[in-house]
Amino acid sequence: MMENKTELLLEGLSCPNCFAKIEDEIKKLSDVKGVSINFMEKTLSIELNEISRADAVLKEAYQIINHIEPDIIIKDKKLSKHEQKIFIATGLCCESCCVKVEKELRQIDGVKSAMLDYATGKLLLEFMPHANSDRIIKEVRGTAKTIIEKIKIKDEEITVKRQALIYYIQIGIGVLLYAVALFIPLKPEIRFVIFVLSFLCIGIHVLIAAIKNIVRGNFFDENFLMTIATIGAFVLHEYPEAVAVMLFYQIGEMLQEGAISHSRSSIKSLLNIRPEYANIMQGSDLVKISPYEVNVGDVIVVKPGEKIPVDGIVEKGAGFIDTRALTGESVPQSIRPGEEVLSGSIVTNTVLSVKATKTFSNSTVSKIMELIETSTSKKSKTENFITKFAKIYTPxxxxxxxxxxxxxxxxxxxxxxxxxxxxxxxxxxxxxxxxLVLSIPLGFFGGIGRASKDGILIKGSNYLEALNQVDTIVFDKTGTLTKGTFKVEKIVTANGFSKDDIVQYTAFAEAYSNHPIALSIISEYGHDVDKKLIESFEEISGMGIIVKTLDKTIVAGNEALMKKEHIIYTPSKDAGTVVYCAINGIFAGYISINDEIKEDAKNLVKQLKKAGIKKTVILSGDNKEIADYVGAQLGFDTVIANLLPEDKVFALEKIISEKKIGNKNKVMFVGDGINDAPVLARADIGVAMGLHGTDVAIESADIIITNDNLEKLLDAFRIAKKTRNVVIQNIILAFTVKAIVLILGSGGLATMWEAVFADVGVALLAVANSLRILKKGNGGKL
Incomplete structure (x- = not known):
């Protein structure tokens, strides 16, 4: 049974227009909720309405893909090469026989699914986990023979390599024949025949693809255009030019595909954080297993130079880990037993024993890779415009x-x-x-890759593009602008209660909370809280907590909670977070807790103003005195305090609504991921600071900064600006060159030679220009 969403890997597809056609056709299928194409990753994501229709929809999708581009290889992205295999079946007699073969192959022990396409002859087998693939393949060949006697099932990878070799040999023969016809004196008839043979050797694949597409009703693709142009040149007796145009077109396609592959490799090399294996003790032996096989509670051993495969807690060993691939920070992080480590970090100088707290699929490295791999499926407005424009432009x-x-x-x-x-x-x-269609997604892909290397995870090119339109940034205070490492500064007593009473009972009230304020109170208490003594527990959202323990009712929280419970209290004037405490309805006093402002926050507003940000705002649940103090220290324009979590959403909506009608600039919200999910989701761009926030907050955010460094915000704006500049340059370059050659061509001043050089050259220049984004630098001064 499939999940609601499946991802297909389309190997061998290099035409952006073909991707767009496939996306459009699959969208038309019933039970398909959404389709997104990632050209750079060559993936197709299909989201379904009905899980029960999954197999049928997937088969229809395969047929559409094979109809538009029969030569590509379709694989399930979730499966490894050991869990699925593609074969080429020859000798097929009819569609009904293919259905029979499919049915019988699915009965073979170890085969999870089998799909045989009559039109292309491709057989896709999916194996059960840990199945013996060699035994299954042998049985598949034998079973197929019993149904179709003449069937031959060949390994698809070997077939593709053989076809590639034949293709290059054909091109070589074509070039040799072209040289013979061009430089050796021959009779006109013989010369013509050699030119035709050369043309067929070089361009037969283009001609066949054009004919197939015309039969399918797919005109106006590059194969059709090159076929018409070169055959037209033959009709006009421009034989050398016709062959040369086809030759340079083919060379250009090879160079273009090589450049794209290089750019993919360059970007992926920046993001090489996926661990290949995990070391686990089995008896007295240390055995390498797949990270997917690690279970929660397993103890894994990580040696110097190895990547930590799953998130966990250090049990043995102390030293340093390199978190550069996750956070972009080059300074190693010290680690000791009892501390948490994130998958993808590299152990530098020691051997660590780590107890797994998450499976590989739920670990940090998997979430980061998933965010990166799916990021370019969320297209920018520029990409969508160019895709639509291309459909109109060519006709x-x-x-x-x-x-x-x-x-x-x-x-x-x-x-x-x-x-x-x-x-x-x-x-x-x-x-x-x-x-045009190629260079724009490549530019955004490069920008997202560069940002990811710097510890900035951007979930889509639409958000990368939108960063250039931000003019208002709203910050959460605690944990974002301040360190979030709270410390008890003062304990004030009332009505005869002692400081020890207040600390003890407040610690019991905060026992179930993991908020930094609660942890600071428990730390001040200095003892383990026996939770068995807590008879009842009630959290009042945005106010505090009421518990019954030791035959007493404890009310601990802010002023709003004191008023709600009708407790007569003495308001504090301290510039810190204040937790008031009442015991059995009598005010016992309060605890004043302070939070230190982050060093990197002190010059942040000044740098943001230089970057073009017009308005900075703080939203805080703290009292007005604390929030105003932090805002004044950092130079914020507006401070809004005393907000409950739900109030922050309304406050943000008010800020957004106050923008002038017609103002297309964006509002960004930056929070630490604690209680921030609703606000992160509501903002035009939500930014979560750090990987330690809640999963809901990370899911709600559009951008995740993997460490708590606020200066990364400035880096994000720089990368967005550089990406925008590169994309604009590519668009101007492509339009300008094409316009010049079109004008010269229509006036008879440009030949087909210049035209093909211009077409191929512009694509290569655009790819090379996009790769500039990957270079480490300031991303353009702001």
């Missing part, structure tokens, strides 16, 4: 080429037909929009 240019070819010579008597047809062919060659 318009083809229609314009038709007008150029026939209107001037036939209707206006302005020159020879052949002359105008040639100009139209130049128009066709330059009309492919790949440089």
């Amino acid at each position: 318009v240019v083809v229609f314009a080429a038709f007008l150029i070819a026939f209107v001037p010579p036939l209707l206006l008597n302005a020159g020879e037909l052949g002359e105008w047809v040639y100009k139209a062919l130049v128009f066709l060659v330059i009309s492919c929009p790949c440089a």
Whole structure:
């Protein structure tokens, strides 16, 4: 049974337009809730309405993909290469026989699913975990033979490699024949035949793809354009030019695919945080297992230089770990027994025994990789615009080429037909929009990759683009602008109660809380709280706690709770967080707790103003005196205090609503992830500080800064600005070059040589320009 969402890996698909076509067609399927394409990762995500229809929808999706691009390889992204295998089946006789083969293969022990596509001959097998794949494959071949005698099942990877080798040999023969026809004196007829043979060797794949697409009704792709242009050149007796254009187009495609692969590798090398194995003790032996096989409670051994495979608590060993891949910080972090370590960190100088607190799938490294891998599926407005534009652009240019070819010579008597047809062919060659469609997602992918390396996880290119429109930033105070490491500064007694009474009873009230304020009170108490003595516990959201313990009713919280319980109390004037305490309805006193302002917060507002941020706001649950003090120290424009968690949402909505109508600038909220999920979700851009916030907060946030360094906000703005500049440069470059060649071509001043060089060259330049984002630097001064 499939989950509500599945991800397919589409290997061998390098055309952005084809991705868009596949996405559009799968969206039309019933029971499909949503579809998103990640061109850079070559993944297709399908979200379903009905789980029961999953297998049927997936099969329809396979058919659509194979119909549009029959040569690509489709794999389930969740499965490893050991859990699934693709074969090429030849000798198929009919669709019904394929259905019979599928049915019988699914009965084989160890086969989880089998799917055989008659049109492409591709057989996808999914194995059960730990199944013997060699035995299954042998049985699959035998079972298939009993149904279709002539069937042959070949390993798809070997077949693809063989096809690639044949392709390169064909290109080589084509180039050799082209040189013979070009440089050796031959009779015109023989020369023509050699040019045709050379053209077929070099461009046969393009011709076949164009014909298949035309049969399917898919016109206006690059194969169609190149086929029409080069065959047109043959008709005009421009044989050398026709072959050369096809040759340079093929070389350009190879270079383009190589450049894209290089950029993917460059970005992924920055994010090489996934551990390959885990060491676990089995008896007296240390055995390597997959991180997926580690269970909660298992003790794993991590040696110097190895990555910690799952989140856990150190049981033995002390030393330093390198968290650079997670946080972007180069300074090693000291670690001791009892402390938490995150997966993906590298042990530098010691051997650690770590008790797993999470499985690999739920560990930090998996969440980070998932965020990175799915980030580019959330497209920016620029990407969506270019995709829509490309669908219109190519047909318009083809229609314009038709007008150029026939209107001037036939209707206006302005020159020879052949002359105008040639100009139209130049128009066709330059009309492919790949440089535009390719370079923009690559630019955003590079920006997201650079940010991830610096410890800034951006969940989509739409959020990366939106960073350039932020003019208002709203901050949570505690744990975000302040350290969140609270310490009891003063204990004030009342009505005959002692300091020990107040600390003890308040500690019992806070026993079930993990909030830093509660922990500071428990720390001040200095003893373990026996929770068995707590008879009842009630948390009043945003106010405090009421417990019954030791035959007493304890009320501990803020002034709002004192008023709610009708307790007569003496208000504190201390500039700190105050926890009031009442015992059996009588005010016992209060505890004053202070929180230190972070060092990196002190110059933050000044730097944000330089970056173009017009308004900075603090939202705080603390009293006005504390919040105003922090705001004044840091130079904030507005401070709003005494807010309950739900009040923060209303306060943020008011800030958003106060923006002028027509103002497209964004409001960002920055919080530490504790009780911040609703506000993070409501903001135009929600930023969670650190990986230690709640899972709900990390899920709600649009950007996650993996450490607590506020200066990373400035880095995020710099990267967003640099990414925007690169994307704009790519768009201007592509439009300018294409416009110039189109104008020159229509005027007879550019040949097909210039057209193909311009088309391929622009794509390569755009890819190279996008890679600049990966370079370590300041990302552009603000």
